[in-house]
Amino acid sequence: MASASFLSLLVLVAMASAVSAQLSSTFYDTSCPNALSTIKSAVTAAVSSEARMGASLVRLHFHDCFVDGCDGSVLLADTGSFVGEQGAIPNNASIRGMDVIDNIKTQVEAVCKQTVSCADILAVAARDSVVALGGPSWTVPLGRRDSTSATGNTGDLPAPTSSLAQLQAAFSKKNLDTTDMVALSGAHTIGQAQCKNFRSRIYGGDTNINAAFATSLQANCPQATGGSGDSSLAPLDTKTPNAFDNSYYNNLLSQKGLLHSDQVLFNNGTTDNTVRNFASSASAFTGAFTTAMIKMGNISPLTGTQGQIRLSCSKVNS
Numbered sequence: 621m622a623s624a625s626f627l628s629l630l631v632l633v634a635m636a637s638a639v640s641a642q643l644s645s646t647f648y649d650t651s652c653p654n655a656l657s658t659i660k661s662a663v664t665a666a667v668s669s670e671a672r673m674g675a676s677l678v679r680l681h682f683h684d685c686f687v688d689g690c691d692g693s694v695l696l697a698d699t700g701s702f703v704g705e706q707g708a709i710p711n712n713a714s715i716r717g718m719d720v721i722d723n724i725k726t727q728v729e730a731v732c733k734q735t736v737s738c739a740d741i742l743a744v745a746a747r748d749s750v751v752a753l754g755g756p757s758w759t760v761p762l763g764r765r766d767s768t769s770a771t772g773n774t775g776d777l778p779a780p781t782s783s784l785a786q787l788q789a790a791f792s793k794k795n796l797d798t799t800d801m802v803a804l805s806g807a808h809t810i811g812q813a814q815c816k817n818f819r820s821r822i823y824g825g826d827t828n829i830n831a832a833f834a835t836s837l838q839a840n841c842p843q844a845t846g847g848s849g850d851s852s853l854a855p856l857d858t859k860t861p862n863a864f865d866n867s868y869y870n871n872l873l874s875q876k877g878l879l880h881s882d883q884v885l886f887n888n889g890t891t892d893n894t895v896r897n898f899a900s901s902a903s904a905f906t907g908a909f910t911t912a913m914i915k916m917g918n919i920s921p922l923t924g925t926q927g928q929i930r931l932s933c934s935k936v937n938s
């Protein structure tokens with residue numbers, strides 16, 4: 621009896637370790653003790669020369685993790701014989717910061733040769749960006765490895781035209797619940813969006829928008845499509861565009877969400893109370909945000925001997 625239950629315990633332990641190799645915050649402590657400080661100083665420098673870069677780096681980690689897991693695939697540039705994710709609709713002429721990641725990777729390679737993955741650099745750079753813009757810090761689990769290809773499932777990224785139900789489905793597919801989804805959307809407290817992504821909302825397509833807010837956005841976002849106005853930028857958080865705070869949620873309370881997919885979070889639906897909570901309590905928001913960032917960073921990582929440690933983040937090792 622005793623030995624039978626011991627045996628089944630052993631089997632259980634073996635199964636558990638086979639199913640999920642765990643990330644660990646101490647992963648580079650002996651193999652590359654200077655990795656985290658090297659990343660942090662490079663991110664801090666990039667954000668102080670251009671605040672928006674902090675937003676762009678946070679978004680890169682999101683676009684990495686939602687497409688086939690946090691495996692650095694978003695960083696792979698197209699070549700003559702390879703088509704990656706960067707030309708797909710949610711990314712094309714929109715994601716930024718790949719050059720900053722390449723530069724960080726060069727600095728990290730100089731201190732530890734082929735040890736730190738690009739996927740981990742993205743996760744740490746996202747955290748350091750939030751901190752550089754005045755937001756909360758958290759401990760980043762590490763040990764992700766880099767993909768050797770990109771399958772291009774960019775359709776898993778939610779569109780700015782999404783309904784609440786579509787957003788919930790997109791996040792739930794990644795094992796993120798509705799609270800995670802509302803908290804992660806709070807990353808839109810920083811950064812900017814192009815006119816083509818909110819045009820319909822400010823020209824009568826949505827009724828749940830503050831009229832004065834819509835009019836003020838029209839000045840820099842022409843109604844006619846196809847011209848250079850398509851890429852005119854507006855801050856995702858008009859109130860404090862470069863501060864990582866909870867004003868995103870206060871904007872939603874006054875119908876000043878920039879994207880359709882922002883305002884659906886506060887539109888007489890099931891997420892209204894979560895938005896109210898995050899608007900009134902900065903600590904409720906930061907607690908939920910940091911928890912959700914760790915969960916997002918855990919989406920299907922490559923670990924152990926899977927994948928590779930790229931030498932250059934924009935291409936697979938030759």
Ligand code: HEM
Pocket residue numbers: 672674675676677678679682713714715716778779780781782787804805807808810811812813814815817856879881
């Ligand atoms: C909820 C579903 C989401 C949708 C539909 C969405 C959509 C978008 C769109 C359309 C833009 C503007 C892109 C452009 O105009 O070039 C944007 C920007 C941004 N998104 Fe999201 N997003 C979502 C969730 C997230 C999440 C989960 C994060 C990170 C945790 C995030 C972080 C950002 C940041 C920081 C920017 C500004 C980037 C910059 O200025 O370079 N977004 N998002």
